[in-house]
Amino acid sequence: MHEMDQLSTAWFWIVGAIKVLGVFTVVMLAVAYMTLAERRVSAFIQDRLGPNRVGPFGLLQPIADGIKNIIKEETMPGTSAKLYFVLGPALAIMPAVVTFAVIPFAAPLPTPIGRVDMIVADVPIGILYILALSSLAVYGIVLAGWASNNKYAFLGGLRASAQMISYEVALGLSVIAVLLLAGNVTLTEMVAQQQQMKLWFVLPLSLAFIFFVISALAETNRLPFDMPEAESELVTGYHTEYSAMKFSMFFIAEYSHVLTASALMATLFFGGWDIPFWTGDDMFWHEGRLVRGFDDAGAAIPATPSLLITLLTLVSFSAKTAFFVFLYIWIRWTLPRFRYDQVMHLGWKVLLPAALGYIVLIAGAMLVLDQLGVPFGRLYGLVLTGISGATTIAFLFFVDRDRVIGGAHGNRAVARRRAASRVGGSERRAVSG
């Protein structure tokens, strides 16, 4: 049976092509339904009903929107740079769609031709591929903003470049903590490590998770950080001049990013397709064989893949991803937009040093644990959980209440405090009362 574990080269190509088609279709469908989910959730949050006319519960709305967008007239501003204007949406959508390729979405599936990994491309550079390609997304936006020859679009593009570059740093640094703990950059390996640790990385790396969520929100230009679009300031920012399918492509790109970021959160911090409290689904490749883990003597225990496990893990992964997509939407309809300087302040002065410090802390803690000879497992994770938990609480306490980031009232509060200390205590009480 073990001879059948890996696919032959010919089958590898055929299965690969099927997976590419399948995942692309599913991602596009998911993106379409995320637009519906966004509209419905936003409506429900605002005590409305949202689109519920096209099909049952409005389920055909995304299809109607798609048809409308294809039929609509394509406008091309007379003063735009034509080539780049068309290139913009194409460049925006491409990286957004391809990043999903390295995310494993279920346990390997046993088939008569071998065991099929449920991932489009298990490339050895894994997360680096995602970081590299997701940063390409900014080119599409900047190009669109510049080529539109419109001041609002241009400002949107500028903001997008500044913001995405700033938060890429924090995003990358928060991922480094995960890489340290997993000891690998491939996402399949990260899932396996989380299974072997019997603890999802969100606990031992809680602060990295918080950094990742914040940076991912900023990276995908979603609402507390939607500076590039900022309706109230920039019309709609970089896609002001776009219409019909070209506009739709920016939309698809944004939602693909959200989907990928949600899937990444699930994979990096919530065990990917792992089903909690069950070791039956644990499996990873070890010396050409699919194993569940190692017994005390260090011998590999063969894994037992089955169709059922693959389906269950797929459900698990989808549920986790859907939760984060919902979290994105939920946050969008709760929090107001940051001011631009606050976004930059948070990115460079808070997240960057904090993430750097956290890497040092985690690396140090891991070094100490390794020196003490603590085996990689639940105890290892729990010690890190304690350290990270304390750091997270300290960080949140430190950042909160105007200690680091102030709102629009920040300077006013300082001025008031100064004035109060000059006049004396009684005046101060009068001000605050």
Place this chain on the structure above:
Amino acid sequence: MAISVKVMRRPEPGRTSYMRATLKGLSLTFKHLLKVDKVTLQYPEDQPELHPRWRGTHRMEVHADGRPKCVACGLCPTVCPANCIRLVGGEDDQGNRYPIVYEIDEFRCIFCGMCQEVCPVEAIHVGRHFENAEYTRDRFVYDLDRLMEQDHPTTLLWDPSDSRSE
């Protein structure tokens, strides 16, 4: 009720926890998400309840024998601030005045309801009605027959002695 100004008592900025505020906001939006009672009116199925003093498109009251109640006195075109009523009056053998032409341009109309208020014989009324869509603009000039055909409820005019329509 006396006019009052609501004074917002906000805590000092430095004492406000952003984390708590964020979590509070998230829980508030989540509560609304789960709220069953939505404000949306599913329009074509559910009709809105129009106020008794809602002023919509006009209708002309008719006698039992089908003649319009209008006596062509000319008060409504005179009082109409938008000048949207065209009236050409005539007189029959018994000396009863009646409208030969009575047209209201509903596009020009500002729905002030003064025509109904001024009418001595309670012939012209504004109605509690709002579904007026047509395919062409000329369909919005309602002639006498069209006005007589309308069967929607008429508006209850404001009564100074019963200012709240109770």
